[in-house]
Amino acid sequence: MSRENTIWLIVFLIGAVMLFGRAMFTEHGMAKMYVEESPREFVDLGDEENPDWVSIEEAPEYVDVSAIPADHRVSWKKQRTSNYGEFVQQPAGGNIQFSLARSIGVWLAALLTLFVLSFLIKDNPFYKIAESLFVGISAAYWMVVAFWDQIVPNLIGKLSPTFVRNWAMPGLGEDARQELLYLIPLILGLMLLWRLSPKGGWISRWPMAFFIGTFCGLRLIRFLQADFLLQIRAGIDPLYVTEGGVFDVWASLANVILLIGVLSCLVYFFFSFEHKGIVGKTAKLGIWFLMITFGAGFAYTVMGRIALLAIRLEFLFDDWLWLIDPTDKRLGI
Amino acid sequence: MKRNVPLLLAIIAGFVMIVAFFIPYTVSWGEDVSIWFDILASIAFILGGGNLLKVHLKKVSDQAKGWGYSIITIVAFLVMLFVGLTKLGVNPNPQFPGHGHWAGQYNEVGSPFYWLFESVFKPLQATIFAMLAFYVASAAFRAFRAKNMEAILLLATAFFILLGRTAAGVFLTDFIPEESGYSGLRLENITVFIMDVFNTAGHRAIMIGVALGTASVSLKILLGVDRSYLGSGEG
Numbered sequence: 185m186s187r188e189n190t191i192w193l194i195v196f197l198i199g200a201v202m203l204f205g206r207a208m209f210t211e212h213g214m215a216k217m218y219v220e221e222s223p224r225e226f227v228d229l230g231d232e233e234n235p236d237w238v239s240i241e242e243a244p245e246y247v248d249v250s251a252i253p254a255d256h257r258v259s260w261k262k263q264r265t266s267n268y269g270e271f272v273q274q275p276a277g278g279n280i281q282f283s284l285a286r287s288i289g290v291w292l293a294a295l296l297t298l299f300v301l302s303f304l305i306k307d308n309p310f311y312k313i314a315e316s317l318f319v320g321i322s323a324a325y326w327m328v329v330a331f332w333d334q335i336v337p338n339l340i341g342k343l344s345p346t347f348v349r350n351w352a353m354p355g356l357g358e359d360a361r362q363e364l365l366y367l368i369p370l371i372l373g374l375m376l377l378w379r380l381s382p383k384g385g386w387i388s389r390w391p392m393a394f395f396i397g398t399f400c401g402l403r404l405i406r407f408l409q410a411d412f413l414l415q416i417r418a419g420i421d422p423l424y425v426t427e428g429g430v431f432d433v434w435a436s437l438a439n440v441i442l443l444i445g446v447l448s449c450l451v452y453f454f455f456s457f458e459h460k461g462i463v464g465k466t467a468k469l470g471i472w473f474l475m476i477t478f479g480a481g482f483a484y485t486v487m488g489r490i491a492l493l494a495i496r497l498e499f500l501f502d503d504w505l506w507l508i509d510p511t512d513k514r515l516g517i
Numbered sequence: 518m519k520r521n522v523p524l525l526l527a528i529i530a531g532f533v534m535i536v537a538f539f540i541p542y543t544v545s546w547g548e549d550v551s552i553w554f555d556i557l558a559s560i561a562f563i564l565g566g567g568n569l570l571k572v573h574l575k576k577v578s579d580q581a582k583g584w585g586y587s588i589i590t591i592v593a594f595l596v597m598l599f600v601g602l603t604k605l606g607v608n609p610n611p612q613f614p615g616h617g618h619w620a621g622q623y624n625e626v627g628s629p630f631y632w633l634f635e636s637v638f639k640p641l642q643a644t645i646f647a648m649l650a651f652y653v654a655s656a657a658f659r660a661f662r663a664k665n666m667e668a669i670l671l672l673a674t675a676f677f678i679l680l681g682r683t684a685a686g687v688f689l690t691d692f693i694p695e696e697s698g699y700s701g702l703r704l705e706n707i708t709v710f711i712m713d714v715f716n717t718a719g720h721r722a723i724m725i726g727v728a729l730g731t732a733s734v735s736l737k738i739l740l741g742v743d744r745s746y747l748g749s750g751e752g
Contacts, residue, residue: 219627226614237614258615260608263627289636296637300644304651316586318641319569320593325638327566328601328630330559332623339556354613354620369553373560380567386519389747390526391557396746397527398554400735401534412728415721434701438714445718446725453726470722475667477719479674480712482657486675487682489650496647499640 206505212514214506215294217286218271220279221261228256267513294504297496339373342366419446445473520747527746531739569594593637600629674711681708 185193207214227249230236237258243249266280274280299314337356341348345360372391379388423443425435451463452470459467501507509516530550537547573587599605606629607621624631663669680686686704693703700706737743 224608224611226611228615235615239611258609262608265626285632289632292636293640297640297644300641300648303648312583312586313589314641316589317593317637318645320590320595321597321633321638322642323562323566323569324594324597324601325634327562327598328623330562331602334555334559338552339559352616352619354610354616365549366553366556369556372553372557376557376560377564377567379564380571389519389523392746393523393527394530395554395557395561396738397530398534398550400527400738401531402551402554403731404531404735404739405535405538407728407731411724412732415724415728419721438710441714442718442721445715446721449719449722450725453722471667472670473715473719473722475670476674476711476715477723479671480678480716482653482671483675483678483682486650486653486657486679489647489653492643493647493650496640496644 203505212268212506215287215290215504216268217283217290218266218268218280219283219286220264220266220270221281222264222279223259223261225257225259227252269513269515272515290503294500297500301496339366339370343370419443444469449473520744523747524741524744528739528741531735535739566594566598597630597633597638600633605629674715677704677711678708681705 203214225240226237227240227243227247228235228237229243229247229252240249265286271280271282296314296317299310302308303311332352336348336352341353341356341360342363343366345356345362349356349360372394375387376391378384419442421439421442423436423439425432425439427435448466448470450470452459452467452474457463498508498510502510506514533543533546533550537543537545537550570591573590576587577584577591601623604618604621604623606627607618607623607625608628609615609617610620610622613620621628624634657675661668661672663672680689681704686708690703690705693699695703701710734743738746
């Protein structure tokens with residue numbers, strides 16, 4: 185083992201021992217998650233043909249709910265994320281309790297965060313594991329979201345409303361009719377999936393063409409309406425601004441600069457004339473305005489990323505290590 | 518058939534969207550096409566998942582370099598997919614308790630899908646994006662040189678905005694009273710002025726340019742002038 189690896193191993197071992205000590209031998213521990221579980225129980229007061237589910241609290245007094253058979257009862261526990269502060273302050277017999285699954289989740293999230301950050305030292309197997317996990321998890325996540333949010337209600341729900349109502353969307357209205365026109369997106373969708381096949385690549389051109397055509401039609405209108413017209417309308421400001429009858433120098437100057445800026449940038453974007461003479465000078469001014477815009481954009485990007493980094497570090501020090509408590513959720517321990 | 522039908526499909530779909538905007542009678546056509554678009558976009562996610570599986574399974578079967586990581590990707594993908602599609606561990610919907618877990622929310626708090634999202638997906642995504650802070654800063658340090666007027670403007674603006682939005686920026690020009698006629702020189706006010714005037718001017722011109730560019734490209738596609746999306750081969 186090289187000297188560098190030995191040093192890293194020692195550093196990691198010391199870190200692991202300290203973490204173990206903090207987690208096991210301190211009074212409060214660390215990375216513990218708490219949840220509040222509220223029981224929900226429903227009973228079916230109807231019959232096989234017409235079920236009538238009511239919450240046990242709302243059942244009429246004359247009904248003996250304890251006599252209702254098990255297959256006409258449903259119960260579960262609804263979870264709410266809680267914290268250590270609420271846990272220690274709850275009255276005796278409260279519903280807030282330690283959650284092993286959530287606590288393992290915090291450990292996993294913390295380790296994965298460190299795995300990704302380890303790439304700052306150099307590419308390593310831990311980062312690659314985190315990267316591979318992310319690719320798999322995110323692809324499946326978006327597939328699941330697309331399936332339950334789009335495909336079930338908008339495709340299967342239109343083609344077979346009764347099936348979807350009985351299966352996953354009981355709230356789908358009784359008046360929902362079968363719309364066979366939705367066979368078109370189904371067929372186009374299947375043609376799109378044909379892309380996975382090694383042969384018949386042209387088949388997926390049909391849905392792709394539909395995709396592109398719809399996108400163009402949508403964007404043509406939206407961009408002209410929301411960007412082109414609205415931006416021009418927003419740019420028509422008075423150059424001589426008064427406030428309470430008094431000339432407002434700064435507001436007038438701001439509007440003049442704004443107008444000059446927009447026009448000079450547009451001249452720079454206009455390539456039908458050669459950028460020479462007065463056109464060239466105006467275009468140059470436009471470039472300066474654009475550079476200021478890019479500088480502001482750059483600054484905001486950096487700030488956004490640093491804010492994300494701060495959130496991750498806060499997660500590590502607050503939720504995982506319990507070293508800080510900015511929101512006082514652990515009573516300041 | 519292989520080129521003309523898709524061309525026609527693109528033209529019809531595009532013009533339906535345009536017509537639906539102008540003629541109230543056809544609004545529902547536009548809505549339907551819009552939903553079809555969303556459905557196809559969702560099916561594209563399935564295509565993406567299928568493709569991911571195909572590529573990584575091939576890598577594992579070929580035992581190509583890094584095939585062990587492909588196994589991690591495949592397992593993560595299948596576990597998340599199974600948990601999400603089967604609504605594993607999801608409670609019934611309180612409005613329809615008799616329908617079992619299928620009527621519940623797939624991303625319900627406390628469900629395994631929620632757990633995977635909170636413990637794996639969210640921290641990984643946030644940390645990967647957060648890492649860009651280092652790379653942007655490092656790239657800027659290496660690439661930014663104040664060698665001409667344009668570069669100076671870009672650097673100075675970024676510097677003022679970054680400084681003006683922090684507590685240090687406010688502290689630096691704290692000696693200028695808020696109510697005085699020079700309050701515009703306070704760093705936080707300079708930042709606001711740059712954002713409201715110079716940045717808005719550039720941004721507005723860019724938005725107008727993008728809108729015109731999008732409109733012209735869209736028209737070229739819808740009129741059949743640009744057919745590059747159909748590909749070149751007959752494949």
